[in-house]
Amino acid sequence: MFDGLFGMFSQDIAIDLGTANTLVHVRNRGLVLDEPSVVAISKSSNRKVVAVGHEAKEMLGKTPGTIEAIRPMREGVIADFAVTEAMLKYFIRKAHKRNHLIRSRLVISIPAGITDVETKAVREAAMGAGVREVLLIEQPMAAAVGAGLPVLDARGSMIIDIGGGTTDIAVISLGGLVTYRTLKVAGDKMDEAIIQYVRRRSNILIGERTAEQVKMKIGNAHPSVSTGSMELKGRDLISGVPRSITITGDDVREALADTVQVMVEACRSVLERTPPELSADLAERGLVLVGGGANLTGLDLVLREETGIPAIVAEDALLAVVNGVGIVLEDLEKYRGLLF
Ligand SMILES: Nc1ncnc2c1ncn2[C@@H]1O[C@H](COP(=O)(O)OP(=O)(O)OP(=O)(O)O)[C@@H](O)[C@H]1O
Ligand SMILES: [Mg+2]
Structure with missing residues (x-):
C-alpha cells in the first residue's frame, strides 16, 4: 500500500536519449524501456507518427513513398526537434503508464561539450513531454557512474x-x-x-x-x-x-x-x-x-x-549510461553535484 502511494507521487524518470537507442529508468522500478531512437511518420497526413522504436526501426530503408522512417538524433544531438519531442513523449508515456506527469522529475543525459542551444533543445523536448523539472547530466559522467x-x-x-x-x-x-x-x-x-x-x-x-x-x-x-x-x-x-x-x-x-x-x-x-x-x-x-x-x-x-x-x-556496456542516470536519480542527494 505504501509502495502504491509512494509510486503515485514519485514517478521520477531517468533517460539516456541516444543517437541509436533510448533507454528509460523509472525510480523504484529500474530499467523499463530500451528501444531504437527511430520514428516512422506519414508524409501525406501532416507528419503523423505511424510507429516508434523497434517497430519503426524495422521500417528503416524499407518504407513506401508515403511513410518516412527517421532517426531524429544525429551525432549525439537533436537533428529534428519536432520528431525528437514526439519520440520522447511516446517513450515517457509508455514507460510511465500514467498520463499525469505533472509531478515527475526527469534526469536526462546530454553529450559533454554540446552548445547552449543544443542543451536548451533537449530541455525543451523533455519539458514538452509534460514533466515538472528537467535535470541534466553529462553522458561520460553518467557512463562512469553506471560502470x-x-x-x-x-x-x-x-x-x-x-x-x-x-x-x-x-x-x-x-x-x-x-x-x-x-x-x-x-x-x-x-x-x-x-x-x-x-x-x-x-x-x-x-x-x-x-x-x-x-x-x-x-x-x-x-x-x-x-x-x-x-x-x-x-x-x-x-x-x-x-x-x-x-x-x-x-x-x-x-x-x-x-x-x-x-x-x-x-x-x-x-x-x-x-x-x-x-x-x-x-x-x-x-x-x-x-x-x-x-x-x-x-x-x-x-x-x-x-x-x-x-x-x-564494462559488463552491460550498452546500459552504462542509463544505469548511471538511474543511480543518480535514486540518490539525488549524493549526486546533486553532478547535475545541472
Ligand atoms: N557487437 C557490436 N559490435 C559493434 N558495434 C555494436 C555492437 N552492438 C551494438 N553496436 C553499435 O552500438 C551503437 C549503439 O550504441 P549505443 O546504444 O550505446 O548508442 P547511443 O547511446 O544511442 O548513441 P550516442 O551515445 O552516440 O547518442 C550502434 O551503432 C550499434 O551498431
Ligand atoms: Mg550513448
Whole structure:
C-alpha cells in the first residue's frame, strides 16, 4: 500500500536519449524501456507518427513513398526537434503508464561539450513531454557512474563511451570531467565505412541496417581475433539487380581501420592532456569501455596496445549510461553535484 502511494507521487524518470537507442529508468522500478531512437511518420497526413522504436526501426530503408522512417538524433544531438519531442513523449508515456506527469522529475543525459542551444533543445523536448523539472547530466559522467567507477573520489577514472553518433572520452576525478573529447565518429560512421568498402570493392550497394549487422556479427578491430565470414545481399551498381557476396572478418577490420584509428588518437590526446597525478591512477586502473561500440570485437586489445594502459569492456556496456542516470536519480542527494 505504501509502495502504491509512494509510486503515485514519485514517478521520477531517468533517460539516456541516444543517437541509436533510448533507454528509460523509472525510480523504484529500474530499467523499463530500451528501444531504437527511430520514428516512422506519414508524409501525406501532416507528419503523423505511424510507429516508434523497434517497430519503426524495422521500417528503416524499407518504407513506401508515403511513410518516412527517421532517426531524429544525429551525432549525439537533436537533428529534428519536432520528431525528437514526439519520440520522447511516446517513450515517457509508455514507460510511465500514467498520463499525469505533472509531478515527475526527469534526469536526462546530454553529450559533454554540446552548445547552449543544443542543451536548451533537449530541455525543451523533455519539458514538452509534460514533466515538472528537467535535470541534466553529462553522458561520460553518467557512463562512469553506471560502470561503477568512483567518480566522486580524488582519483582518476577514464571512460570511453562509443555510441551510435558520438564517442565520448573522459578522465574524471572529484565529480568533474578533468579532460574530455567528443568525437562525431562512432557506430554510425563504422556502418558508413562498411557501406563504402563494399561499394568500392564489389560495386554493390548495401543498406545501413545490413552494414550494422555485418559490424555486429563479424566486425573486429584486431588481427588476433578471428570472426568468420558472412554472406550479404545488396544491389549491383552496374546491372542494378540484387547480388550476394561474401565478406570476411579481415575485410571488415580493413573497412573499420580508419575509424578505429581516430578513436585511438583521441584517447592518446586525452591522456596527454591529463595531469600527471591522475595519469598514474589511470596507468594502474586503466580505461573502461562502454556504449554499443565497446562490443566491437578486439577494440579493447587495440586500445590497450596503442595507449599502453589496461582497457576493459564494462559488463552491460550498452546500459552504462542509463544505469548511471538511474543511480543518480535514486540518490539525488549524493549526486546533486553532478547535475545541472
Ligand atoms: N557487437 C557490436 N559490435 C559493434 N558495434 C555494436 C555492437 N552492438 C551494438 N553496436 C553499435 O552500438 C551503437 C549503439 O550504441 P549505443 O546504444 O550505446 O548508442 P547511443 O547511446 O544511442 O548513441 P550516442 O551515445 O552516440 O547518442 C550502434 O551503432 C550499434 O551498431
Ligand atoms: Mg550513448
